[in-house]
Amino acid sequence: MTKIDIRRIISRYINQEASQEELTILFEWIQKGNNKEVFKKLVQADFLVKYEDKPWATEAAFENFLDTIKEKENKKTRSLLVGEHIWKYAAVIMIVLGSSLYFLLNQNPLGDIPVSLDPNQITIQLDNGEILTIDPESDATVKSKKGNTVVSFINGVLSQKDEDENNGELTNNTIRVPFGKNLSVTLQDGSVVMLNSGSSMTYPSSFAELDKREVTLKGEAFFEIAKNPEKPFIVKTETMYTQVFGTVFNVSAYEEDGPSEVVLVEGSVGVGEFNDLISNSLQMIKPSQKATRSEGEGFIVEDVDVSSYISWTKGILAFENESMVQIINRLQRQYDIKIINQYKELGERRFTGMFDEESIDNVLRTIQAHTHFTYEIEENTITIKENKKE
Numbered sequence: 001m002t003k004i005d006i007r008r009i010i011s012r013y014i015n016q017e018a019s020q021e022e023l024t025i026l027f028e029w030i031q032k033g034n035n036k037e038v039f040k041k042l043v044q045a046d047f048l049v050k051y052e053d054k055p056w057a058t059e060a061a062f063e064n065f066l067d068t069i070k071e072k073e074n075k076k077t078r079s080l081l082v083g084e085h086i087w088k089y090a091a092v093i094m095i096v097l098g099s100s101l102y103f104l105l106n107q108n109p110l111g112d113i114p115v116s117l118d119p120n121q122i123t124i125q126l127d128n129g130e131i132l133t134i135d136p137e138s139d140a141t142v143k144s145k146k147g148n149t150v151v152s153f154i155n156g157v158l159s160q161k162d163e164d165e166n167n168g169e170l171t172n173n174t175i176r177v178p179f180g181k182n183l184s185v186t187l188q189d190g191s192v193v194m195l196n197s198g199s200s201m202t203y204p205s206s207f208a209e210l211d212k213r214e215v216t217l218k219g220e221a222f223f224e225i226a227k228n229p230e231k232p233f234i235v236k237t238e239t240m241y242t243q244v245f246g247t248v249f250n251v252s253a254y255e256e257d258g259p260s261e262v263v264l265v266e267g268s269v270g271v272g273e274f275n276d277l278i279s280n281s282l283q284m285i286k287p288s289q290k291a292t293r294s295e296g297e298g299f300i301v302e303d304v305d306v307s308s309y310i311s312w313t314k315g316i317l318a319f320e321n322e323s324m325v326q327i328i329n330r331l332q333r334q335y336d337i338k339i340i341n342q343y344k345e346l347g348e349r350r351f352t353g354m355f356d357e358e359s360i361d362n363v364l365r366t367i368q369a370h371t372h373f374t375y376e377i378e379e380n381t382i383t384i385k386e387n388k389k390e
Contacts, residue, residue, distance in 0.1 A: 024129050120178050120336075124151055127171035127205075136183050157186040160205045176200040177219075180336030182312070189213055190226035191233065194313050198254070198333040207231065220252040222313045225267075236274065240293045243282060244269045250310050256329050261292040263309040271299055308354075317355040317363070324349050327367075335360045336380075343373050343386040 006029055009022045030036050121133045126149055132142045134153045141152040150161045151173075162171065177183045177195045184194040189207050199219025207213045214234040225233045227246025235242045237253035237260045247267025253260040262271055262285065270282025271291045283299045285291045290304045311318040317334060319327055325347045328339045337360060341347055349371055355363050360382070364375055372387045 024125075024131050027129075120180075122178070122181060122183055123176050125174045125176070126151075127173060153185075156184055159188060162205060171205050172202050173205055174200055174202045178336065179333050189228065189231075189233075192224040194222040196220035196222075196312055196333070197336070217251055217253055219254055220250070220312070222248075222250045222310055224248050239274050240271055240299075241274055242269050242271050250306075252309075254329065254333075257326060259293045259295070261290055263290045263304060263306050264288070265306050265310065273298075311354070315357055317358075318353070320352050321350050322352075323347065324351065324367075327351060331360060331363065338381045339384065340381065341384045343384050346371060346373055346384065346386075 006026070009026050009029075122136060124132045124134060126132065126144060128144075130144050130149075132144070132151055134140060134142065134151070136153070136156075139154045141150060141154075143150050148162065152159045152161075158175075160173070175183070175185070175195070177197060177199050179198045182194060182196050182199075184192065186192050187203065187207075191213070193201065193215075195201060196219060199217070199221060201218075201221060202216040204210065204214070210231065212232050212234055213228070214236065216236045218237070221235075223233075223235065223244075225244050225246050225248070229245055233244050233246075235244075235251050237251065238255070239253075240260050240262075242249065242251060242262050244267065247269055248265040249267070249269055250263045250265070251260070252263075262269065264285050264287050266287050268284065268286065270284045271293075272282045283291060283301065285301055288303060288306055289301055290309070291299045291301050294300045305320075308318040308320045312334075317330070319330075322330075324341070328341060328347075331337070332339055351367055351370065353366060355366070361377070364382070364384075368375070373384055374387050375382055375384045
């Protein structure tokens, strides 16, 4: 059980800035205990602050407000803006919420509201916005709240059954892995995907009726694709895509790390521009080669030792001529810790090394032996400073 600041989420919703996860949290929070009445009083109080001479006659409008949030149970989560016909009584409330609600939320003793969503857990977000938690250490079958979707994770195999089949429409789920963890899953087609920490993958609930197997990746993943000449497997990132029929490869597409890259272990893959899904425009690469997306230059292909790129799948942290900026990004994801580097010159220095299940303290001490700096650890934050005693 984690604690979420519901005040921040309500404010973000009012400002149309709430993410899909925050919308789900808001919906779940309103359904619990007396939260519905608490939230209603906040809206009512805000209305009275600005319009003291007007009656409070927005009960129906408030119910419509709750219904718009609840729509995510039946449809893909979207911006919860409703038509003018629904808000004919409450439109003025939403206009004034941005200012006075901020004051009310900060004065109201709501505190941190406990919800069932834990950002430290591996989750699957269904197409309707509902979020399910899975534990890779134990087999489990989880039902959606409406009971029409059943997700099973048995011996690492991920499967899903939709009772209503969504009227034949394709639905997509998103599996998210937090910092400090990774997850190996076997998809419906037999392909194995290992997601690194801080990664997410959007995938269809079934490949059965599709002419291609397509997933979208943010972060890093290691793929062992089940061969199917009739259905190519496509991995899309924000800037590129990789198309295969059956092979083993690694895709890294962390936004903070810069250009996306693909490292091929065995088989054959082609990489292409994200907005140009045409097979004859693919840049083909061979085993032990890396393709890096280069802005304005297509792809840079080079021979590499693949071991350092896939070592994370064995629990080994490896760096090969990487800048400290890149290393810090990887350490933050690996150990789920925040690192503040106040020694700017250190950021551009490069290091090569390999660590097997060592603490972050040991990793930093090893790097420290080659480049003198100091660091302090306070709770979940590490601050790196220049050693001025040199």
